[in-house]
Structures are given as C-alpha cells and as structure tokens.
Amino acid sequence: MKQKITLKHIARELGVSISTVSKALKNSEEISVDTKEKIQAFAKLYNYKPNNIAVSLKNKRTKNIGVVIPDIVHHFFTTVFRGIEKYANGQGYNVIICVSDESFDKEVINMEMLNNGSIDGFIMSLSAETQQKNDINHLREVVDQGIPLVLFDRVTDDIDCDKVILNDREIAYKATVKLLEEGRKRIALATTESYFNVSEKRAEGYKQALTEYGIELDDNLVLVLPYDDIKEEVINDFFEREAVDAVLSVNEIFAIQCMSVAKKRGMKIPEDISFIGFTDGLLSRYSNPRLTVVAQHGVTMGEEAAKMLIDRVEREIDGNDEEAYRTHIVEATIIERESTKN
Amino acid sequence: MKQKITLKHIARELGVSISTVSKALKNSEEISVDTKEKIQAFAKLYNYKPNNIAVSLKNKRTKNIGVVIPDIVHHFFTTVFRGIEKYANGQGYNVIICVSDESFDKEVINMEMLNNGSIDGFIMSLSAETQQKNDINHLREVVDQGIPLVLFDRVTDDIDCDKVILNDREIAYKATVKLLEEGRKRIALATTESYFNVSEKRAEGYKQALTEYGIELDDNLVLVLPYDDIKEEVINDFFEREAVDAVLSVNEIFAIQCMSVAKKRGMKIPEDISFIGFTDGLLSRYSNPRLTVVAQHGVTMGEEAAKMLIDRVEREIDGNDEEAYRTHIVEATIIERESTKN
DNA sequence: GAAGGTTACGAAAACGGTTTCGTGTTAATA
C-alpha cells in the first residue's frame, strides 16, 4: 500500500525546497529548466497529484457544486441532474447531490451539510413542503453569504437569484390548443394535490386556451390526484361522472393511469379520447398507445443551470461580481405520438 | 453579504486565542465554564460553522464518498444511489456522484477526478466497456493506495474488495422454474448484447432450470438485443421464427417490448404466453398487463454498499485495518403481477 | 571595481482548523 506522495516528499527526496517543487510542477519561469525537468520526471514517476483539499483550502474554492433536489427516482430530476453533471464535469467540477425527499427539514439539513465550505455554489429545486410553506430562509441565508444559487423548475419568486424554468404556461396552452384543434370539447386537467408552482402555471395555460376557444371553465374537469398511491377507482369515478374527450396531465404517471382506465372503460385512443402528459419518460415511450408528451428537456435545463452557476462562481473569483440575476427559460416541445390525433 | 466567520474572528473579537475558541466550541474540560459560555454564545450568534475543508485537511478524511456508476437515468442505478445517499447522509457523509456513461475512459477520468483527497472511498458499478475490456488497473490503483472500494452489481472477480451483488443466478433459476411450473415449454431468454456478468449469471440460472426440468437448451430461444434503439421487427421476427410460450428478460424494457409485440401478434397474456422481467421499475408497474418482475431491491443494495464502505473507512481510522473483504448478497424477490399465471 | 540587474531558489506566511505541550496563576497541602 503506497501512500499518496506530497510536495514535501518530492522536495526531501530531491533535496530542494517545497516551493521549488510547487513552482516546477507549475512550469514556473522562476525555476531552471534542469531542475524543472528533474522534478517533473520524479513527480510523474511517482504519480503525484496535488491534494485537492489543500488546494481548496488555499484557493477558497472547491470546484464542487451542491445539488439539492426533491427526488432522484424520478425521470425529470434524473435528466436534469444528468445535464448538470455533464456540464460540471466538463468544466472540472464535481457534483455533490443531496435528496430532500420533498421534505422541508431535509432540504434545510442538506443545505447546512453542504454550506460549510464544501461547495462553491448550489443548484436546487424546491421540495413540495418548502413550496407549500413558502419558507425560504435557508435560501436567503446562502444568498446573503454571497454563495451563488441557481433554482430550477420548482422556483420561488421571493428569492433573488439565477433561475432556470420551463415555459410551463405557454406549453400547457399549446398542448391544450392542440387538443382543441382536434375538436375536443371536454378537456380534463389531471394535476397534483399540493400547489407546485409548475402545476399552477400549467393550469393557467390550460385555462387560457379554453377561454380563448370560448369554452367555459368547468372545475369538475380538474382531477386532483395525490402524488403517490393513486387509486384507480378515483379515476374511474371521474370518468363515470364526467364525459371527457381529452386529458392534459401535469406528469406522465397520471396520464398513463388515466389512459389505462379509459381503455378499460372501452374508450378508443385517440378516436374517442386524447391524452397529453408532461415528461418524456420511459412510461410515455413504452405505453400502449405511446403517449404524446410535453418534453421538458431536462438535460438542457441541467446544463443551463450548471452553466449559470459556474459562470457566476468564476466571475466572483475574477472580481467582476455584480452581474444581474437572470431567469433562463427553456422551451418545452410537444412530441406527438399515438395518444392524440394528427 | 456577510462573510463566513472563522475561529480567528471569534478569537480576536473576544480577546482570547484561537486554541481557546476551538476547545470551547468542542466543550473541552480545559476551558472554564464562563469562557465556554461566552464563546459558545458568540459563535451561535454569528452562526459559526467550522470550515469543512480545513477540518478535512487536518483530519485527512473528508466525509465524502465517491460514487461512479454507468448511468443515472436508469431505474436500478437510481434506486441504488438512493440507498447510498440515504445511508451516507445518515452517517454525516456526503455523496459525490460521477457518471461513466458506460465508457471506460470516462470511468477512469471520473476516478482520477475524485482520487486526489476529495473522498474517503469509492462505491462503483463497472461500465459496460470496462467489463468488456476487463481492464481494471484504475481499480487496482485505488485499492493499492489503501482507498476503500465497494463494487456493486457489475463487479469483477479480478479485484479484491468489498462487493454487493444480487443472487442473479438463483433468482433467474427461480423465475425460470416458475415459468416451467406454469407448464411453459419454450421459454425464451431476452438478454443484452455485450457480456455483463449479471446477464451471464442470469443466463446460467435460466439454463440450469431448463436442464433440471429435462428441457433441451435451444440457442435459438436466446434473443440478444442491443442496449438501445431496439427495432420492433427484430422482436417480431423472433416471434415469427420461434414458437415461444414464455419470456424471461434480463431487464424491464426488453420484457415490455416483447410483451407489446406479442400482444400485437394476437397472443393473450398470460394465457398464451408469460413474461418475467428483471427490475421493478415504473414500466413494469404501469404496463398492461402489469409485468411480473424480479425486484432487485436497489435501495437495499445501496444502503448495504454504503454501510460496508463507511464501516471500512471508519475502521481504518481507528487503526483496526485488516478486516477481510466481504461479498454481501442481496436476495432478489419475484413480484407476481399479471403477466404470469398464478 | 562598484553599481545594478538577472537568475534560481528558499523562507515564511497564509488558508482554517485540531491538538500537543508549555506556562502563569491560583489553591491546596505539608
């Protein structure tokens, strides 16, 4: 078991000082070519790698970014994370990830765990509970400390920082219009229980489209489902109660489940009823019929978030601090598959 | 923007030495109650948090663990990661994750990025390419350096370290037996192209069961599919060519796709044909019919891997180094749903 | 040959903690 080698070891072994070794390995002009070659060869031979922790302490930057998300076993967050990781690694940054599990307390604890010098900045999407309570003191604190923060998807207007969001309202509007253009009259909205800002925005788009097409809003057509453990009866009762000829769903699970119930009730898709869901995950791709979806381009969102964060981190280092906060909007697209008419 | 406060600040402000502050905050007996109270109150007021980087440098341990996996947008790995993160966070460890994207080079680069003092140990699952080449010098190197390493799922026999694996052979055997007990005679195996050790083990179990039931092995019943971009025709041709009354699939995607083709060919599930897939993901749960699966208990695997790693890290610190390497076997279970007979 | 300029390197401070050891003050004891 060979221990990691340090500057000190090299210096002692070669009979020079630590500073000389450090400079030589950075190819400093200060050191003679002979000495540099000797030191570099030795370092290479023993596979010297600077200790990152020491460098971090000295430089006051870690090249780590902290990601706090509500869930990882979830297609959208996974793809966003993929984007973050991809961009960050490309820039030589590592990614430390913590999962809040939709819990406010865990979110706070996670942030505290990371906010002790371990990271250069945060990328976050708020937990359900945080959004409900709208308690964002933990975010305020990091912003006040001057630690760069980028919020994505589940953001809050109450905090001033960089953000990456989807054009939720517009795309929901477009999706609804698409259903209307198919001739659908009674379009249901399958949405979440607790109030996520994204669900709200999607509902706005949905309503706007209906209104523009002269269709009266009917609250009975809004089906609110719990985040998990969805009972099929609930959906069945809904279909029993309401004559529905299309469903716009804020996620793919709701859409798939509604589709499944509709099929069981003998409805033909897309002849009798159309479906559009948010999130272009595996479920949509392999469902029967394949589900028309709103692709959220998670990877793009992640890359953009990482870019915004890293740009700001590096700007801070260079001293050009005061750049205004931006909100980047990622354009969702509709992927037409078999659950809607063409 | 208030800067983070350090021991030095507190010391200066309170007119004591840094050592006194450090000790007071650790509630050392050496410091008088008065002084301690004063210092602790001050620290609390200014929300003092020790700088993790400095502590890491001093202690030579980071309380970070590095996870390198082939893919994150993949249900199984995601659940394992969830388990790792859960256990690790509970023990006060953070998790840095890198994705190798099934590429050998990226795997090596990722490990090098982390192996410079940033982490106390690795948890890994090998990339497809690494398994193909069976080039494991990068693993050897970290093991030689005495850095704890835990391999899970996609492991190699050629490296001596802690491992967490599934009882792949046995569970594939059981699944096949289940199909045989249903009276199935021509059981297909849908498997991957490149040779993953897990696919191989599953194939072994499959073959063993057939042999024990006196059924001659027929290589024509083994359907090898590419990892992505599967063409439906390939599967259709397979069904056209071979009379198949059951399919055991090494993952859920293959199973779902085969099921979809079988349905299109007019076969009744599970009357005419049964399906069992590995991985209890969303696809299986929401497919039609719902797919009977082998649950790999990813969270358990992740927790176990994290536990093994952290135990070893902490043992090393305490000096009781030489504990033999273990291989923990997680028992998969079969979840019966609608794609098999009861 | 004195003044000034390079060259090539080392000493030391700094990053923010932890920890060992030394020491001045006070209290207890003989």
Place this chain on the structure above:
DNA sequence: TATTAACACGAAACCGTTTTCGTAACCTTC
C-alpha cells in the same frame, strides 16, 4: 512559608498547497 497540584489558557506545530518576498551568486556595464 515553601511545595505542589489543579486550573485555564496560549504558543506553536501540523495538514498540503500557493504565493510573496528576500537573497545569495553570478553577470553586465561603465
């Protein structure tokens, strides 16, 4: 009153780097 022990704290080393500054030794130049 002298000795000693307990108490409360500070100095300093250390973790592994980076970086500033100082300085011998040599080289120019007039």
